[in-house]
Amino acid sequence: MPVIEVKHVTKDYGHGRGIFDVSFKIEEGEVFGFLGPNGAGKTTTIRHLMGFTKAQEGELYINGKDSWKSAAIIKHDVGYLPGELAFPKGMSGDQFIEFMAEERQMTDMTRTEELKEIFELDTSEEIKEMSLGTKRKLAVVTAFMHNPKVLILDEPTSGLDPIMQERFIQFILNEKAEGKTILLSSHIFSEVDATCDRIAIIKDGVVVSTIEAKQLKQSTNKAFKIEFASFNDYQKFLANTELVITIERPNQNQVKLNLTDEKMQHLFAELSEVNVNFISEIKFTLEDYFMDFYDREKTVAEGEENLHGGLY
Structure with a gap:
């Protein structure tokens, strides 16, 4: 059974906007790239997978659980990094991490501290005072802090400086080596090319091609x-x-x-x-x-x- 499965999903917002008959599967231990420009349908698909939106047609599953019916379980178990960041008002970074730890019933914060060190994140600052790059690093830490086996990452390096982007890519490769299953949505060719086993290209809400990364590297063209x-x-x-x-x-x-x-x-x-x-x-x-x-x-x-x- 695939870890992530999207089956003929359609959400039509009218005027050609939305996603249309989108299908793909992600196997255990696979890093799957979802490549397309802003507005192509990547985030819409991911919001359906996370159970934020109900599909008009089609089905979505994570670990065999229906994304809409089991949304609460999925949100608890999956490491989700949204493309557009939204944090609770009036919190510091420390308070937000504590809040997320309580939500996930975490008591061992060793991995969280390791992640803060890897991404050079100071969590003492008020979130509203943080730069976009610091907010993105805070979101990265909270997405990975509970060591999830399934990760859904929407434009994960947006707002990070080039050094942190490279550090993130290396981190994803380490997670991949540990057998994590990862959906990586991006419009940045280098991070998709460096990390992904298979890549789906989405255009105007339609998946127009799915290819194995090694096929590109071994192309006879x-x-x-x-x-x-x-x-x-x-x-x-x-x-x-x-x-x-x-x-x-x-x-x-x-x-x-x-x-x-x-x-x-x-x-x-x-x-x-x-x-x-x-x-x-x-x-x-x-x-x-x-x-x-x-x-x-x-x-x-x-x-x-x-x-x-x-x-x-």
């Missing part, structure tokens, strides 16, 4: 940038090529191509007919894969010249 020795060589290549290319910099005689291994020989045969200054391989990244879904229409709409009907 290769992207190349080519600069030609002269404008004549550049024009000759464009006139005769059968490959799908993107004009990189027309005034600098550059193009980009995305090729499988089978097309490599074809490329070099075509290049043998012209003179080039350089050809360099561009590493295929999670961002490239993501932009295949998010940037294609934008690129065409902006009028970027694109030969043979494709993008690199």
Whole structure:
């Protein structure tokens, strides 16, 4: 049985807003990335999983428990880090941690102190006086302090400085090594790429792709940038090529191509007919894969010249 399961969930707020037939499963010990820009539907999905909102259609489960019917149990057991922070008024950091410890019936605060040290968190300050980064660190500590086996993290590094972002990524990797099951919602490619086993891309409330991270790293697709020795060589290549290319910099005689291994020989045969200054391989990244879904229409709409009907 999956630890987290979302089955055909729809919440339609009208005017194209909401989530639509969203489905995914997260197995025990897996870090699952939920990738998309703000407004794509990540937080809406997570709020349904945590039992804050009831789905119009579909079902959601954590550890086999219905997210809506068993919301109180889920909130107690799961480590939840919301994207938008809201703390009780009039509390210091110490008082909020004490409040959360009582809610979870915690008596051993050893792990809490360790987390405060890891994230360099001073909890003596009044929450209302804290910076956004300090508030985020307080939320991180309270999400992990009871050592939950399941973690649901919505934009967890938002507001953290680069050093703390890197520290958080290393912390997640340590939690992963201990067998924790983690849903990590983010729009930051580096933290998803560094931590996740599988990644779902959500666009306009619809999951448009789910892929294993190792598939991206082992992709047989290769992207190349080519600069030609002269404008004549550049024009000759464009006139005769059968490959799908993107004009990189027309005034600098550059193009980009995305090729499988089978097309490599074809490329070099075509290049043998012209003179080039350089050809360099561009590493295929999670961002490239993501932009295949998010940037294609934008690129065409902006009028970027694109030969043979494709993008690199």
